[in-house]
């Protein structure tokens with residue numbers, strides 16, 4: 001099943017359960033002081049959970065463009081190194097605003113996965129919240145009892161606060177959750193470890209695909225929990241992970257969400273990417289694979305952020321986008337031997353592939369390409385010199401901790417974000433003095449008072465007026481009809 005059809009099947013299924021299908025909110029948030037980017041499907045509905053305002057329908061479903069690169073949910077460091085965490089990903093979600101609760105949510109999740117998509121029941125595991133007496137949240141007996149109707153008890157795993165109590169950020173709506181994991185190990189691997197249920201924490205090929213959150217609480221600024229005025233359901237399923245399960249592969253990068261982008265990188269660089277099914281590869285090939293994964297991941301994040309109006313810049317969300325792109329550029333430079341700008345060429349592939357469902361990427365395709373090309377060219381002007389300086393600094397460092405002032409020099413003169421320098425240092429077995437870097441940065445900020453005042457210049461309204469015009473779906477500002 002193609003990814004396009006999997007997305008459509010999900011939305012159609014929930015439409016058949018009387019959900020209103022709405023478009024994704026933009027990836028960048030400009031009006032929520034607690035959150036910089038949309039990190040989950042529920043962010044655009046947060047106020048409804050808090051009891052402020054009424055949604056258009058008590059049942060809503062969509063696919064949301066998410067970005068997990070800052071704050072409570074930050075997966076940046078894993079991207080490229082594993083095969084199922086992305087910076088930008090789509091989260092399929094269905095919501096009940098004070099309408100249905102655990103029984104329907106879990107029954108529909110099971111029905112969709114096992115009857116509509118026909119995933120193998122024997123490969124699914126579920127988890128429920130074990131409870132947290134310290135905060136007066138009990139063990140989720142109700143979810144446990146519901147799951148017992150569908151799976152044997154040894155496949156229901158109890159999870160702690162970290163995995164099974166979902167929170168959007170340090171503040172905001174939250175509640176116990178129940179996850180569904182899929183076991184993608186080979187039959188031989190499974191036979192070798194029998195008699196025990198597995199979750200992702202135990203094996204990288206047992207992957208969480210869907211989280212059903214039962215929103216009952218609000219985390220207040222002082223850290224305490226208060227009961228919400230009503231009970232809600234908030235679910236989130238990783239679209240790329242679902243595609244992996246459906247397409248019989250063990251890496252998101254081997255699905256048709258990523259292969260067109262990977263093929264484009266291969267044709268530009270003349271290098272080859274090896275699929276996750278090929279296990280014995282050289283160390284050099286492994287580095288090439290990581291670099292290609294990073295680049296095809298990061299270009300999506302950067303392209304969608306720009307298409308939503310967030311240009312790369314030196315402050316706030318704009319700087320996060322710039323950092324992500326610079327990380328990708330450096331991977332291409334060092335591991336794929338790309339000394340000229342090339343990442344912008346991937347935007348056309350992305351627009352082609354995603355434009356039907358996300359018309360903004362097609363409509364803004366020229367702007368996105370040009371912005372990325374310009375960013376690439378400007379960073380490439382100083383990248384080589386910066387890398388040479390870094391080599392010299394490392395060679396001259398006694399021990400394994402580089403001086404913060406050197407990292408600041410790289411930042412200030414060569415445009416190296418500190419986390420990029422940290423990443424390169426880590427590859428060489430080094431760290432740096434962060435406090436010293438921050439002190440240098442503070443001194444610089446004091447020198448140029450104006451720097452901190454440029455905060456909104458990087459935000460452009462781009463998407464007004466073009467959201468209705470995409471093929472195959474009839475979309476207005478508040479509603480998507482699947483045709």
Ligand code: ATP
Nearest residue numbers: 068075084085086089208209210211236237238241
């Ligand atoms: P994980 O434990 O794998 O990091 P999570 O528990 O942080 O996932 P949730 O916050 O529960 O994820 O989000 C709901 C779903 O979104 C997950 O079940 C997963 O399928 C998907 N998801 C979460 N983070 C990512 C990511 N970085 N890239 C791709 N999909 C993701």
Ligand code: MG
Nearest residue numbers: 073074075085
């Ligand atoms: Mg996570």
Ligand code: MG
Nearest residue numbers: 162163179208
């Ligand atoms: Mg998890």
Ligand code: MG
Nearest residue numbers: 163179208211
């Ligand atoms: Mg989860």
